Amino acid sequence: MASETVHHTAMTLSEHLPILEILVPFVAAPLIVFIGRRELACPIAFIASAASFVIAGMLLSQVIDGSVISYQLGGWAPPLGIEYRVDTANAFVLLLVSGISTLVLPYAKASVARELPESAQTLFYALFLLCFTGLLGVTITGDAFNVFVFLEISSLSTYVLIAQGAHRDKRALTASYNYLIMGTIGATFFVIGVGFLYMATGTLNMADLADRIENQYDSRTVRAAFAFIMVGMGLKVAIFPLHLWLPNAYTYAPSAITSFLAATATKVAIYVILRFLFSVFQPGFLAEVPTLDLILYPFAILAMFAASYTAILQRDLKRMLAYSSIGQVGYMLLGIALLSESGLMATMIHLFNHGITKAALFMGVGVYVLNGGGSFYHNLRGRGKTMPWTSAAMVVAGLSLIGVPGTAGFLSKWLLVEAALAQGMWPIALLIVASSLLAVIYVWKLIETLYLAQPAEGLQDQNVPLMMMIPLWVMALACIYFGFDTDITLSAARSAAEGLLAGSAGMR
């Protein structure tokens, strides 16, 4: 009898996994504030994040065969009720976001303890969890308006988190303000677009939207909605000409936040673009409206070259990495623009691989910053000798950023070039490899500084907290591991690409 009850509870719990994914961090955030104990804040956040990670893994294992979980919030059936909808594409992103967060939190404990005053630390973790919740919510929901709600939850907490960098450098305040303005414009554009869609269809549920706009692709309202949503999300992704908020935000935010955001926030925004392009508007719409050729290709290629070139010119490592991120977004857009299964696979894989690579790099920068004051190249001279472990991890992640064979980055590049060749897009394939040579230059500038420059006078070796070193090395080793073992990433990416290309049919 007792065992039956347990069994029953387990059943219901597993049915509620989609909401638990969101609810655990969402409840843990105020809990941290109520308990109010600084030393408990990080452990609670870590446990919540780890729980989300486990749940995301369970969700992915349920949908990786191509099936879809539809969860009705409060038992209200869509399209009136809010629906959470898990397929491979977003389960994969959920796994990435929660995985990165679970690794960043232990790192944050040591780094935040030194970067923030004690009074701000408890609230920091609460906000971190809110931001985390927002990102997960954006990813998991199947309701267009709900995307906006979660987007604002994550954005608002992000603004505050970036501003926390002001305890170290006051410029974090302007960076945060800048992002606040740009981010709000983006979110507003997005919600205007969703409003137009509602006007044209009378529904907000994504699957329902897809059905109802199928016969009004030439409606001006629908097309305007498309434009608003793309530009709005483009701002959050930092697609090349809309990227101006990003370098400062990444440079002045606390190190832990930069690692977290670089690996997750833009990736989630890319996922939203994917979801709207393929599941709501569907490939049919894309064929009718020449968006991809006119918008995505040029801006993707512009990002790959202009942002990478700008990265070479930087004298601050954080800023260099930020520009590199903008350039790398170009690859992901390119994969989308190819409009093929292999192209989307490349985008999904790169989303993941670039996420772990950038997280490792920004974690490394955080370690340097704590042990010597700055992330300018002249602060990093000769660190290969004084901080060998950190620098070695930076080299590994840097090689992955270039896409050297044997690293995760290589597979992204391989799939992307293969996808371009499969479409007969010769010039695109050559542009991809050419732009990755720019990555060689900016990564090698770092390696030369670390290993070949003479260390500045009076720099003593400091002990790096193990809690920072372990996450850094886990990330760095992941860059190598996922360069060889692609079972999880590749099958998830393939199944995600299939689901997305099936359009609204893939949502059932």
Added chain:
Amino acid sequence: METSFAILLSMLLPGAAVLSNMLLRNSPDLRDGLTLGAAIATFMVVLNILANVGNTTTETFTFLTVMPGLELAFNVEPLGLMFALLASGLWIVTHLYGLGYMRGNNEDNHARFFACFSFAIFSVMGIAFAANMFTLFLFYEALTLSTYPLVAHKGNMAAIKGARTYLGILIGTSIGLQLVAIIWTYAVAGTLDFAKGGILQGLIAGPSVAILLALYAFGIGKAALMPFHRWLPAAMVAPTPVSALLHAVAVVKAGVFTMLKVGIYIFGIEFLAESGASTWLMWLAAFSILAASVIAMTKDNLKARLAYSTISQLSYITLGVALASSMGILGGGLHVVMHAMGKITLFMCAGSIYVATHRTEISQMTGLGRRMPITFIAFLIGALSIIGLPPLGGSWSKWLLMVGAVDSEHLFILGVLLVSSLLNVAYLLPLVAKGFFLSNDTDAELAQSAEASPLVWGPPAATAFGCVVLFFYAGHIQDFLMPIVAAN
């Protein structure tokens, strides 16, 4: 020993040497002794493979599958086995020489130096036993990255600049061109496995064949085909043991070895011959041979002259592939060995002169031959082998290449090879002639110089002897390589 296990062991041993060098940075004698042990053991393991396998091609064994079609897989075939024997055998000699050189010159960072050196050998073993183009490319890039710190070893501005050129050209060509070629091959053929007779026949036609070959030929920057040759002179800022083993043997031979592999197992010799796609490559290689020789004559710096000589000699092997005939391929394969033995001798002699006198310019070496007879005689033997005179090994590979040129009815190439030999005489022998026959009475410092330690002059003497031995064993090597060109 199981072949698959032996292959792994031949890579694990240099890998272990990397670790022991890193961990034992404070006990030099133990560290260097262990590395020597690893070098000898690696050579023994490769010999064991030779004894078990001979010149057959073994079953491919897959170490792990990255994704379907992209496998980390190894096998043994004659060309790769020959390359592995060459590299591991010369590693022993060069390690001893390196000890004498690094200690004799009081260079810094010995542990890092020997760790990177061992890593380079590890990569070479991976290249030699790679069963598909992906595996080969992986280790090809690892070789570039592991030799970069060796080129930048001195850490001064000249070294950093040289290393930048080195890395820029090697990574630039490999990612910018070779990777595209590999992915293209994969897209067309659906596989990257090295297979007898090639994997592209019938799948690609017309000008595409020549374009793909160009992507490979230029993408394999380590083969130093003009105009992508400048990394090799730039790499001469490295300590001489690096120039000797890596930039006369391991790295550059990895380049031409890859060329041979691509020619034989990706395109297939017959396919290349039928499609005529390699004709342009033949002319370019011929141009490279002559142009590099002419440039070599203008260099007064001994290592720079040797570097340009290497560029010229590497193009012999590329030429062998481009001739697309059995004899051309055999000649190219044989030249890998012959040139390696000759050129490592020349470089070690250059290093020996540097350790003894700290001189780098040829014009400063007049009369030095009488002070350092062993070094100069070794240099003479190495030079004669490079020129291709009997009774030295180099004569056979040139002979085969000439036969190959006649076979494919390119008599002009015959002329190129002859002129090149004359140019070789003109830039290699003056050093020896001036060293022995002219005396320099005004240079007091020179009068007091003498041979450095036996660790420095012994190894070049040994490899010079090797050049003589190879003359008599060339037939065996040729027979050994025969299966790669034999009809299926």
